[in-house]
Every structure is written in structure tokens, then in C-alpha cells.
Amino acid sequence: MPAEEIDRALARRLLATMQLIRAFEEAVRDHFAARHIPGFIHLSIGQEAVAAGLASALEREDYLYVTHRGHGHVIAKGADLKRVAAEIFGKASGYCRGRGGSMHIAAFEVGVLGANGVVGAGLPHAAGAAWALQLQGRQQVAVAVFGDGAVNTGLFHETANIASLWRLPLLLLCENNGYAEFTPLSVHAAVESVAERAAAYRLPAWRVDGQDPLAVRAAVREALGRVRAGEGPALVECLTWRVRGHYEGDPQRYRSSTELEEAVAHDPLRLFAERLRREGLLNEAEEAEVAAQARQAVAEAIAYAQEAAFPDPASALEDVLYQPSGAG
Amino acid sequence: MAEKRYVRAVNEALCEEMERDPAVCLLGVDVGAPGGPFGATRGLRERFGPQRVRDTPISEAAVVGLAIGAATLGLRPVVEIMFMDFLALVMDQLVNQAAKMRYMTGGQAKLPLVVRTQTGYRDSAGPQHAQSLEAWLTHVPGLKVVMPSGPCEAKGLLKAAIRDDNPVIVVENRTLYALAEEVPDGDYVLPLERAAIKREGRDVTIASIGIMVREALAAAEALAERGISCEVIDLRSANPLDLQTVRTSLEKTNRLVIAHSATRCGGVGAELAAALGEEAFYMLDAPITRVGAAFAPIPFSPPLERAIVPDRTAIIAAVEQVLAP
Numbered sequence: 120m121p122a123e124e125i126d127r128a129l130a131r132r133l134l135a136t137m138q139l140i141r142a143f144e145e146a147v148r149d150h151f152a153a154r155h156i157p158g159f160i161h162l163s164i165g166q167e168a169v170a171a172g173l174a175s176a177l178e179r180e181d182y183l184y185v186t187h188r189g190h191g192h193v194i195a196k197g198a199d200l201k202r203v204a205a206e207i208f209g210k211a212s213g214y215c216r217g218r219g220g221s222m223h224i225a226a227f228e229v230g231v232l233g234a235n236g237v238v239g240a241g242l243p244h245a246a247g248a249a250w251a252l253q254l255q256g257r258q259q260v261a262v263a264v265f266g267d268g269a270v271n272t273g274l275f276h277e278t279a280n281i282a283s284l285w286r287l288p289l290l291l292l293c294e295n296n297g298y299a300e301f302t303p304l305s306v307h308a309a310v311e312s313v314a315e316r317a318a319a320y321r322l323p324a325w326r327v328d329g330q331d332p333l334a335v336r337a338a339v340r341e342a343l344g345r346v347r348a349g350e351g352p353a354l355v356e357c358l359t360w361r362v363r364g365h366y367e368g369d370p371q372r373y374r375s376s377t378e379l380e381e382a383v384a385h386d387p388l389r390l391f392a393e394r395l396r397r398e399g400l401l402n403e404a405e406e407a408e409v410a411a412q413a414r415q416a417v418a419e420a421i422a423y424a425q426e427a428a429f430p431d432p433a434s435a436l437e438d439v440l441y442q443p444s445g446a447g
Numbered sequence: 448m449a450e451k452r453y454v455r456a457v458n459e460a461l462c463e464e465m466e467r468d469p470a471v472c473l474l475g476v477d478v479g480a481p482g483g484p485f486g487a488t489r490g491l492r493e494r495f496g497p498q499r500v501r502d503t504p505i506s507e508a509a510v511v512g513l514a515i516g517a518a519t520l521g522l523r524p525v526v527e528i529m530f531m532d533f534l535a536l537v538m539d540q541l542v543n544q545a546a547k548m549r550y551m552t553g554g555q556a557k558l559p560l561v562v563r564t565q566t567g568y569r570d571s572a573g574p575q576h577a578q579s580l581e582a583w584l585t586h587v588p589g590l591k592v593v594m595p596s597g598p599c600e601a602k603g604l605l606k607a608a609i610r611d612d613n614p615v616i617v618v619e620n621r622t623l624y625a626l627a628e629e630v631p632d633g634d635y636v637l638p639l640e641r642a643a644i645k646r647e648g649r650d651v652t653i654a655s656i657g658i659m660v661r662e663a664l665a666a667a668e669a670l671a672e673r674g675i676s677c678e679v680i681d682l683r684s685a686n687p688l689d690l691q692t693v694r695t696s697l698e699k700t701n702r703l704v705i706a707h708s709a710t711r712c713g714g715v716g717a718e719l720a721a722a723l724g725e726e727a728f729y730m731l732d733a734p735i736t737r738v739g740a741a742f743a744p745i746p747f748s749p750p751l752e753r754a755i756v757p758d759r760t761a762i763i764a765a766v767e768q769v770l771a772p
């Protein structure tokens with residue numbers, strides 16, 4: 120892969136996105152622990168480079184379907200942090216008016232067409248969006264983000280086959296964090312490499328270090344070059360580390376302390392900041408400034424969400440069906 | 448107005464809607480070049496091209512998922528699921544995805560999506576090709592379910608389904624595909640939520656759906672010869688149920704028989720009976736009686752199948768029962 124010249128602005132932007140996701144998810148973690156947030160929460164702490172690298176290679180008009188672990192992608196795609204937070208807190212001003220929550224955030228205004236609580240279920244939606252784009256002669260692409268666990272669903276294979284057959288403008292982006300819930304890859308997949316499995320459907324595939332936002336970005340750009348040129352779908356597999364449990368409250372008894380230390384050692388924020396400092400692209404003051412900005416934005420978003428009103432129970436039956444009159 | 452077979456009415460509805468709106472497109476196994484496993488899409492690929500009439504692999508769940516994504520971006524996909532029994536393969540996409548997409552996005556998504564499928568009646572299709580599973584769908588908020596009982600309904604309800612901005616499942620009946628009737632030409636659209644009175648009567652109301660409307664009409668004809676006057680209602684929609692039309696009929700007859708070919712246990716008739724038991728109890732002069740399939744898989748061998756799936760004889764017996772002093 121030809122390395123892209125790292126420019127200062129891009130480097131700062133990637134770092135800022137990762138900082139924002141991290142600060143947001145740490146706040147969500149704390150407020151969930153304090154029982155300010157109902158339901159359950161899946162965090163992407165440790166995996167932020169995937170979201171930052173992917174989003175940096177997408178246009179605002181491109182469409183994105185994400186997973187139950189999707190906060191990072193929604194934020195990286197440019198969603199309003201306040202409305203994301205409000206949704207997670209179950210408030211009326213959340214993106215989904217409090218009907219979706221953490222696992223079902225959609226932010227259509229920035230092209231996020233949905234997260235999904237059912238593993239693998241969003242894959243064909245992205246392919247369908249890609250099919251619509253193809254039929255309508257539009258230039259955008261659709262992206263499906265999914266985990267290593269989703270690769271074992273029938274829908275992954277059905278979708279990969281159809282997308283390849285119809286040459287859909289679709290990018291399949293796998294976040295391979297080595298776990299499906301509590302089950303490690305070695306126990307859930309006969310073939311370790313997702314990229315290798317993609318080959319069965321003649322999907323060009325890239326397998327990259329998911330802790331490095333520039334590696335993710337480079338692979339996605341190269342893959343999208345083909346997709347946008349009408350050469351059909353492609354797959355990018357990002358190898359990444361999940362630091363927290365599958366959900367908040369999961370004590371991770373199934374992972375050794377050595378493994379958990381290793382996950383923390385692969386912290387993409389620290390690794391990237393160190394590299395930028397090494398290469399003279401960022402000094403400590405700048406790094407502190409980026410982090411402070413992220414914390415500030417998150418503090419405002421959380422305060423907004425906490426103060427926001429809950430939905431009116433009288434609105435609970437609205438939007439079960441689309442009513443042309445707009446009557447709910 | 449010309450006489451048309453049921454399957455031809457389906458074809459005409461698809462063709463007219465595709466002509467009217469370039470966003471309408473078809474997906475399914477064999478819907479393209481072969482013209483559909485039952486001929487419902489014959490000629491459409493030639494007319495509208497392979498992009499709008501897409502042959503798909505046998506990947507039912509993904510195909511319904513594809514339709515969801517495409518509908519989100521403004522297409523109006525019509526998916527054919529060859530046999531209703533195969534809905535089992537797409538239940539997640541229908542129940543957890545399509546039905547909830549608008550609600551769980553807080554109204555951001557609009558899903559103009561149609562799933563056409565079909566069931567049959569006493570044709571030895573066997574345990575995995577003959578079930579009427581509409582009750583699975585009617586239990587789920589966010590889905591509309593209609594069951595055209597004849598060529599007119601096949602055209603009018605399908606056109607309405609395609610124009611509706613919600614997921615609609617249209618359950619056709621293959622046993623009726625060859626049935627011909629006068630069908631209005633051109634823009635003939637029936638409301639999705641309204642039942643129709645197929646035959647007026649005084650003594651008993653028979654609320655029926657799908658192919659059982661035909662059996663109910665035959666039963667009413669036979670009973671008329673004995674001086675018993677039945678009002679036959681075609682519910683048309685399994686969800687929502689048009690309770691108003693049934694209630695109005697009950698004001699006159701005060702007696703109700705419900706007939707569907709699906710398993711009686713937990714069927715659409717159970718919901719109808721329960722709702723009317725709550726709302727119209729004091730109108731009733733006799734207990735509501737339901738006619739439906741016995742609680743067993745649908746067997747292959749004709750005498751066995753006839754023992755499980757009811758017909759006009761069972762409806763006549765039910766009418767006699769609600770009229771018994």
C-alpha cells in the first residue's frame with residue numbers, strides 16, 4: 120500500500136476523533152455504572168482507530184450501517200454528540216426519540232442508517248442501500264460494519280455472494296476483535312482470517328492493523344477506489360483489541376490478565392499520539408489541547424442529555440406505522 | 448373490465464405500478480427471466496429490464512434485508528417469497544428489522560416494502576408447502592398483512608400495498624391463481640384496512656379471510672336453500688382487523704362464525720373473537736364459533752389433508768351450531 124504523506128491536519132483530525140470517542144465512551148461507562156443510563160451498553164474502547172480511520176475515508180453522503188458496538192462510528196461519521204448522548208440516556212431529543220438507545224442509534228442526517236441489535240442483520244441492509252445507489256445511478260457507497268462473530272451468520276455469506284454477483288457499491292468492514300461475546304475466534308471460526316473467507320466470493324480484501332488509524336484509512340481508501348470505480352464490493356478486515364467486557368458489567372473471567380494487559384498495551388490513542396510526537400507532528404501541548412477539547416465536548420453533550428426531557432409517554436404509539444397525514 | 452385470472456391480476460398490478468413509479472422494483476427467486484414460479488412476474492423483466500426485475504439466489508433472509516436497505520433509500524421493492532412456509536427463514540428481517548425500522552429510528556426511516564407470498568388449499572403440497580402462517584405476522588406491530596380472496600382483491604390490494612409507505616405482506620393463494628373473474632382495468636386500488644361484505648344476510652355473520660371467503664360463500668349459498676340467511680364478510684386484512692365492519696354486521700345478525708384455513712389455535716380468528724367478546728358481547732345471541740385447521744401439520748395424502756383443513760361443510764356445521772336453540 121503506498122503510504123499517504125501524513126499531514127499535520129489529518130493526523131490531528133484522526134487523533135481528535137479517537138479522543139472524542141474515548142472520552143464519550145468513558146463518560147457513558149461511568150454514567151452507566153452510576154445507573155444514569157438504562158439498558159445495556161457495548162463499548163468500543165480500544166477499537167477507536169477503526170472508526171476514525173474508516174470515517175476519515177468516507178464522504179458525508181456515504182451510507183453506514185453499524186453494530187451494537189457502534190457509538191464510535193456514529194460519532195466519527197459526524198453525528199451531533201448531544202443527540203447521540205440524549206438517545207443513550209433515553210431522552211426525547213435523542214436521534215431516535217428514545218426508541219432505539221445505544222444499540223439502535225441511527226443518524227440519517229449524517230448517513231448512519233442504523234445500528235443493529237441482531238448480529239449480522241444489518242449486512243443485507245447495507246447491500247440493499249448499495250443496490251438502490253446502483254439503480255438510481257448515484258455515486259455514493261454503502262458500508263456495513265460488523266464483528267468477527269457476524270462472519271459466521273448465514274447473512275454474511277448470503278450478502279457477500281449477492282454483493283459480488285451484482286457488483287454492488289458496498290464496503291464490508293470487519294472489526295475483528297477476536298471475540299464474539301465471550302467466545303474467542305479460535306472457538307467460533309474454522310478459518311481465522313476473515314479476508315480469506317471473503318476470497319470465496321471473489322471479494323478483494325485487505326487485512327490491516329486496526330489499532331493504526333492510518334492503516335485503516337489507507338486500506339479503506341484503496342478498497343473504496345475500486346468500489347467507487349464500479350468494480351464491485353470489497354472487504355477490509357481490521358484486527359483490533361476490545362479492552363472492556365462484551366457489555367458493561369462483564370467481568371471478563373474468560374480472559375487472562377496477561378491478555379487484558381496486552382489489550383491495554385495496544386491502546387490506539389497512546390500508540391498514535393506517541394508516533395505523531397516521534398515524527399514531530401504533534402507536541403505535548405497540542406496533544407493535551409486535543410484531549411481537552413474532546414473532554415469539553417463530551418461534558419457538554421452529557422450535561423445536555425442529563426437535562427433533556429424524557430419522551431412523553433403519550434407519544435409511545437407514534438411511528439409504529441408511517442401515517443401520511445403526519446398524525447404520528 | 449375483462450375477465451382475468453387471479454395470477455394475471457397480480458401481474459397487471461405489478462406491471463401498472465412499475466409503469467407508474469420507477470422506484471418500484473421486484474426481487475425474488477425466478478421472478479426475472481422465468482417469469483416467476485407461478486407466472487406472476489411474466490413479461491416484466493423484458494419490459495422493465497434486469498435491474499428492476501432481479502432474479503436472486505436462494506437467500507430469502509438477505510433478499511428481504513436488501514429490500515429493507517433499498518426501501519430506506521427510496522426504492523419501493525416488492526419481494527416474492529415463493530411459499531409462505533419460507534417466511535420462517537425471513538422472520539428476523541421481517542419482525543426485528545422491517546417492522547421496527549421506522550419506530551426504532553424515531554421516524555427517520557420510511558419503509559415502503561412489499562413481501563408477496565402465497566399459500567395453498569388442499570392441494571397435497573405437504574407439511575412444508577401448505578401452511579397459512581399469517582398469525583405469526585399479525586402479532587407484530589409495524590407490519591400490515593392482507594390476504595386477497597379473488598382476482599379483484601389480488602389486483603386492488605397489491606396496488607395499495609405497493610403505494611403504502613409501510614411494510615405490507617400480501618398473502619396470495621395459489622389454489623385461486625387460475626380462478627378468473629371480472630377485474631376492473633387500470634387504476635383499481637382497494638383500501639388495505641377495510642373488510643368487504645361479499646353477501647348480505649340476516650341470520651348469521653360469517654367473517655372469513657383468504658380462500659375461506661370462497662368456502663363461506665358456497666356455504667351461504669347452500670344454507671340459503673334451507674332458508675338460512677348468512678352475511679359473508681371478506682376481512683381482506685389480517686392486520687389491522689376491520690372490527691367496525693364485523694360489529695355493524697353483528698348488530699343485524701347477532702351471531703358470528705369466523706373461518707380461516709390457518710390453524711384454529713392462535714389464529715387470526717382468535718384475535719377477532721377475543722376483540723368482539725370484549726367489545727360486542729351484549730350483541731351476541733350465541734357463542735362465537737371458529738372454523739380453522741386442526742392442530743396438526745398439513746398432511747400430504749388427500750384424505751388426511753381433508754381431515755385437517757376445513758371447507759364449506761365445517762362452516763355449515765358452525766352456522767348450524769350458532770343457530771341452535
Ligand SMILES: Cc1ncc(C[n+]2csc(CCOP(=O)(O)OP(=O)(O)O)c2C)c(N)n1
Pocket residue numbers: 186187188236237238239265266267268269270294296298299300365
Ligand atoms: C443473532 C444474534 N445472536 C446472538 C446475539 C447476542 N450477541 C450480541 S453481540 C454478540 C457477539 C458479536 O460478536 P462480534 O460480531 O464479533 O461483535 P463484537 O461484539 O465483538 O463487536 C452476541 C453473541 C445477538 N445479538 N444476535
Ligand SMILES: [Mg+2]
Pocket residue numbers: 266267268294295296297298299300
Ligand atoms: Mg468480535
